[in-house]
Amino acid sequence: MKRSLSFLLFFALSTTACVGEPGDGSGVGLQDAFCGPAMARVDSFMATFAGQEPVGERYGGTVVLGSLGDVSGMGPGDAISVEAAQHQQFLNFMTLIEFDENLEPAPYLATSWEISEDQTELTFHLRGDVYWHDGERTTAQDVAFTYLTVINPESEYANPGYFQAYLPGEEGVEVVDPLTVKFHFNPHADILETWRNLSILPHHLLGDVPTAELARHPFGGVCPVGNGPFRFSSRSPGDSWTWEANPAFPEALGGRPYLDRYVYRVIPSHTTLMAELLAGGVDVYIQMLPNHAVMAREEPSLRVPTFPYPSIFFVAWNSRVPELADARVRRALTLGINRPQLIEGIQRGEAILLNSGIPPVHWAYDPTLEDSLRYDPDQARTLLDTAGWVDRDGDGFRENGDGAPLQIDLVYNQNQERQQVAEVMRVQLQDIGVDLRPRVLERMTYSGVITSVEREFDGALVTFETGFRIDDRDLFHSEVRDGFYAFSGTVDPELDRYLDTLQLIPDWEEALPVWQAYQLRLLEVQPYTYLYSALRRNGVNRRLQGVAMDTRGDLASIRHWWTDPQSRRTP
């Protein structure tokens, strides 16, 4: 009897422990304390617009967008993911400026701006009619707060490097008046680019939160109150995010968006995504597979906006490895890979051949380089012969003077495109006597292998979404040879010079020749074999109109999207 009682007691205790007060790590309490009132204020502000719905046949409807991965969150630390960044800058929040169709900076949160003569000051004048979704006005204070937050590494904002030319700390920003903010920095390149994709955060909500806690704050994942054309409505983690139209969005910028609602759905399989697109379950299928794009183009109810995108796909050669230390070998590899065949076979011709790390949409892209390093297996063979790699034992593969075979271990993470590219490259390089050994790694293992100091690979297939601000310093500069992104381990003083100079020249015209010289030098050194920049193909249901998808992003025109009233989705 006694034993049973004590067992019972112990059991009861452990049960309460499991259900009891959470420790500080889980943050459930904070979530309620913060998000509850915040969302309540949003709801009451939004309610004041009830009954004022604009009239017009374009207004109304829900749009569903499907994609493979989840949007991680709306906090500054989440902007590291392109999906999350797009939803932040185009839907939930506003950025100071945006790009128009010609990729020229256009006013958005800022009505105008000036850069001082000596290129050390940037002043933004803000709109006065922008309100946070809970009714507070957006002011210069918010901008300054956002800046100070993201330059602090504790916020886990991914690109503090964008601000490295800015004066340190509070010296870098000055709130002149509630609608004017001024930044101070040393002259550098792409001054405005940063402000195109940095979402402004609400100071009145997050000002009291220590920056170190911001990364785990429920604001990012549970209640992101913004000021963009759409306001956050709900989230089902791993499943979907829902936004609703913001009726308070400034009239001058288009006012309340046409769509009532935007839903982002996570669908982890391309096949299911295609099925949903065909069935009408989703209206937009982001980044279709090449064969699905072909299918979609044949469907009368769908169309496939296809556009160049700032991403590059390349093979990173680890020149620390003896086989790849010789630039001639690397050059031979580039000449021996039939890149047009890759583009034709794997991307169905919908990709642009690359010879440098600058995507074709970038202003510094040098089109004269397109024809360089054309597929030439004969020249490749000659180069390899000259470099001392000859097939000495007749097995079809080359060896060097010591008999070591030209075997290259190529790693990649599992993905339809990469697998096919690796396999085809293997066949192509076999033709010139190189033994390429593709090795597939699980995603995180792959990331670990290519960024670790040991660099236990010879070659790696890498895709980068470069955006519009290219800074290859982390990739090629000799000073960061042991850094994360120094896959190639390049040591080249000329490249170093270009890399150091390029970031300091604000004027495009002045910078262009340097960019060209840089790209030429890259061709000579061949740290990577650049493959191509694939076009982006999205599947869009024709009932969705006003969709302009281009290099700026899939969601760049979201506030202008509208649905055909006849085939509108309800609710």
Add this chain to the structure above:
Amino acid sequence: MLSFALRRMLAAVPLILGVATLVFIALSLVPGDPALIYLRPGVSPEVLERIRETMGLDDPLGIRYGKWLWAFLHGDFGYSHFYQMPVRARVLAALPNTLLLASGALFLSFLIGVLVGVLQAVKRGSLLDSVLSGVTLFFYSIPSFWLALMLILIFSLGIWGGPFSFPVSGSTSPGAALLSPWDQLTDRLHHLVLPTLTLTLILTGGVARYVRTSMLEVIQQDYIRTARAKGLPESKVILKHGLRNGLIPVVTLFGVYFPFLLSGAVLIEVVFAWPGMGRLMLEAIHSRDYPVVLAGTFLFGVMVVLGNLLADLLYGVVDPRIRERRG
């Protein structure tokens, strides 16, 4: 009986903790850093270092384990870096979806399975038996994700002129929150049909065959012959005398399938984009979201223990010999 149950559960605690510890160690051995989820030039290494620090990844293994265990025992499952929310909230979001799908499928598959199995045993050797055998075996032999896609093609896209039009994936329609409660319920059921159908078809095959075997063994026993010889009608013979004993092994099967309620049918969840525990675990493992993986493992272990316990208890209910022995 109660003390038996409690004793078993308490004995299970070290078991589950042991499994969780093993998983912890396994995860720490696996290469790959959760801080490397997204990799792009311009992402400064300091930030990644900072993330690792926050996640406590720089601490030695022993300390990390200790911290985790301490928090865990206090009910604090930690924070999911990948989903930007507390692990408990994340798991609680996925759990009902899995329970919904799995319990529906388990219930239906056992119901249908028992019926079919008994029917097969009674009508042994007939054409019906052969046909049912063929059908159940067929569904038992299909990969689940395969069947899932087939059902989508037939019932959602109507590829072969199917009359129905069920949703392809997901657990609710977008904007379902705005519907009336009744419509919301119908919407949920509508989305539930295909995934549940897939899972049920697959599970039923196994259950039916198991029941058939068990019932056949029972039918051949002497006491059944005696009952027949006594002149009782066949149905009463089977149902009253045979069924009770025949179902004993089925009870074990239920205990085996029980943890399924939690691990979810990963493959089906992936194809149907069903936001359940299976997918959660898969994604968490892929992104090295350790707290979520550990929480999931813990829950899975609990379900296994509960399942075994349930099976043993039911065994005692159905088989009086065991009940006596147990005291």
Add this chain to the structure above:
Amino acid sequence: MGSRVRFVLPGLPHLFRGRVLEGGVALFLWLGLLALSGLRMDRVLQAPSGDIGDWVALLTLLGVLAGVWIWSAKDEVGGGGGAPGGSVGSRGVSVEGWRVFRKDPMAMAGLGIVLAFYLAMLLAPFLAPFEPEARGAFEVGGDMALRLAAPSSTHLMGTDQYSQDVLSRILYGARISLTVGLLAVGLSLTIGVFLGAIAGYLGGRIDTSIMRFVDMVMAFPRLVLLLAIVALFQPSILVIVLALAFTQWPFTTRMVRGEILALKGREFSEAAHALGFSRRRILFMHLLPNAMGPVIVVATLGIGNIILLEAGLSFLGLGVRASTPSWGFMLFEGWDYMMDAWWVAAFPGLAIVLVVLAFNLVGDGLRDALDPRQREGRSQ
């Protein structure tokens, strides 16, 4: 019909005697293999200089041809009735069981399919119309149109995204899928039977501790284990076999233990005990053979289950990655094309369904045939 002629064509005399099934199969098999050799004579002649797979194929071909011929001749000589003398005792179980099995059409169909697949797997170098790794489209001067070609008269099951022939890949892929199945089941069976028998028979503390261990293994989430393995090691066949066997043996253990427990209470067991046989003798010579029936059934079904598991793992990207793909891996690669080039994944999927179904039919048939109680019932 001259008696000499009968020896030339196997199966023919059986047909004349009315034993259609055996005669038909033998004749068909023999003629089919001869035709195959004829059509692929060049490949057959090349075989001795090829790799081990070619040797196996050649030996299988010659072996089956010879074997069928010898069997037919012996049968003829032996009186045509073909009734193998049965002996009573535990050996009689298998003979008697085979008789019952033969009468079950579903089970025989299953067995036929299984044997056909194994034969096809062994003869793959001769049967396959193309090399499984021929990347025609991507070779120098290759034709891109060869990729993802729909099934046609040249490529009966179409081509995949590398322009490889799907049919050939299925034939070669059978090696991995069927081998993994057999090995994993064999391993898990060995462990499971051993542990389950001990646990069931000895009972007490040994039983409890073994079952606790079983519980622990069952409580271990498979997915975590498999991902850890895939991330740490290259998922070679050996690794996957070990991993799959590791997840399967608890079920076998429980089943064997249950059987032994049930048998322990039976009369013959008590009788043996009363006769003074040692415990080990009772266990291994009396209980286990009787428990083997369900165990064999479980084994056969287990193969099917393992093949399905392997397919599932591959679907998640965690499966075997040998140079020749398994069917599961073909499913994985072809899944993205299911909506347009459906043949790339559909045929491997069908192969899986067919093989698993066949194993399950055989398992079912075995259970019906080997169950002594059911045989008792039949003798009424």
